Amino acid sequence: MTEQTTKIHSSLKTIEWKDNKVIMIDQTKLPNALVFVEFTDYNQVAEAIRTLVVRGAPAIGVSGAFGLALAALQSTAPTKDELLSDLEKARKILFDTRPTAVNLKWGLEKIMEAAKKGAEVSQIKELVVNTAKKMADEDIQINMTMGKYGSELFDNNDTIMTHCNAGALATVAYGTALGVIRATKDGGKNIKVIATETRPVQQGSRLTAFELKHDGIDVSLIPDTAVGYVMAQGLVNKVIVGADRILRTGHVFNKIGTYQVATMAKRHGIPFYVAAPLSTFDMDSNPEDVVIEQRKASEVTGIGDKKTAPDDIKVINPAFDMTLPELISGIITEKGIVKPPYEESIKKLFEANK
Numbered sequence: 466m467t468e469q470t471t472k473i474h475s476s477l478k479t480i481e482w483k484d485n486k487v488i489m490i491d492q493t494k495l496p497n498a499l500v501f502v503e504f505t506d507y508n509q510v511a512e513a514i515r516t517l518v519v520r521g522a523p524a525i526g527v528s529g530a531f532g533l534a535l536a537a538l539q540s541t542a543p544t545k546d547e548l549l550s551d552l553e554k555a556r557k558i559l560f561d562t563r564p565t566a567v568n569l570k571w572g573l574e575k576i577m578e579a580a581k582k583g584a585e586v587s588q589i590k591e592l593v594v595n596t597a598k599k600m601a602d603e604d605i606q607i608n609m610t611m612g613k614y615g616s617e618l619f620d621n622n623d624t625i626m627t628h629c630n631a632g633a634l635a636t637v638a639y640g641t642a643l644g645v646i647r648a649t650k651d652g653g654k655n656i657k658v659i660a661t662e663t664r665p666v667q668q669g670s671r672l673t674a675f676e677l678k679h680d681g682i683d684v685s686l687i688p689d690t691a692v693g694y695v696m697a698q699g700l701v702n703k704v705i706v707g708a709d710r711i712l713r714t715g716h717v718f719n720k721i722g723t724y725q726v727a728t729m730a731k732r733h734g735i736p737f738y739v740a741a742p743l744s745t746f747d748m749d750s751n752p753e754d755v756v757i758e759q760r761k762a763s764e765v766t767g768i769g770d771k772k773t774a775p776d777d778i779k780v781i782n783p784a785f786d787m788t789l790p791e792l793i794s795g796i797i798t799e800k801g802i803v804k805p806p807y808e809e810s811i812k813k814l815f816e817a818n819k
């Protein structure tokens with residue numbers, strides 16, 4: 466590890482495998498308390514994904530993989546077939562936790578493929594645990610590579626807007642969109658960040674503002690409703706966000722509100738970038754196939770424990786939206802940057818990295 470990595474994005478890992486346990490930062494407690502939780506049962510990992518103890522597409526992918534590693538260790542199956550059937554049961558429970566981030570499916574499938582390669586029970590367990598640990602290590606390297614590529618798009622004295630949290634806390638460490646911001650700063654450029662609050666769960670104020678401030682990056686927090694204002698005032702040079710799923714057409718699914726930010730950026734001629742690893746691409750689905758997670762009404766009818774809406778109000782609370790390819794200036798991956806037209810550039814990217 467280099468000197469630069471001795472900050473929150475490496476000294477604290479969002480998720481880690483230690484002594485046959487999964488250890489996570491409980492993100493629901495941030496920024497008020499830094500609490501670590503330990504799991505030995507894959508059902509606990511599933512619940513942690515469901516309740517946003519761990520969140521962010523790459524972190525969910527690795528959590529799914531670690532969940533299956535726990536399931537392998539928990540299983541008392543005496544034969545390969547019975548162990549694979551236990552793993553399949555766990556895979557389904559973990560998969561059903563959150564529907565939109567494709568990294569979860571990717572992480573679970575990678576582990577199932579590894580498991581099937583084992584000849585007998587003890588070898589399968591070892592393979593599964595080692596594959597999950599490798600995925601976690603690779604996530605950090607991928608983010609750092611993505612950071613280097615992405616930093617070339619940003620200039621000295623840029624003010625960069627970001628939405629939600631695509632940071633160290635959304636990955637194993639370093640982050641995707643915030644990884645690019647970190648690499649830009651570490652490359653010697655003077656930059657500032659504007660973070661949206663990201664209602665209703667406030668990943669922007671609770672997580673992005675927390676981790677950037679912790680790393681000494683100049684960050685200002687705005688309410689989501691001030692996006693148009695700060696852009697119209699000329700206070701933003703570029704936007705960068707992460708993604709939960711990117712289609713082969715360049716349609717990007719990300720935290721609710723991303724579409725509004727991208728539309729507003731287009732209106733003001735501000736470049737809008739997305740940073741995501743190849744594991745976030747879904748080359749098979751069409752826009753109408755993607756399930757947008759709908760979350761509980763209480764996230765909207767209150768802030769924290771405080772009720773801010775009348776009883777029995779009807780609520781619409783989608784967790785993600787879809788940003789159209791024509792609003793996106795470039796997509797940064799660990800294998801390079803793709804630009805429009807996306808059908809062509811994404812196809813080339815995948816062909817070159819089979």
Ligand code: MRU
Pocket residue numbers: 520521522523566628629630631632635636640641642668706707708709719720721784
């Ligand atoms: O509901 P969340 O907090 O899991 O949503 C997270 C996002 O939308 C992130 O922007 C996305 O997962 C990219 S994380 C690198």
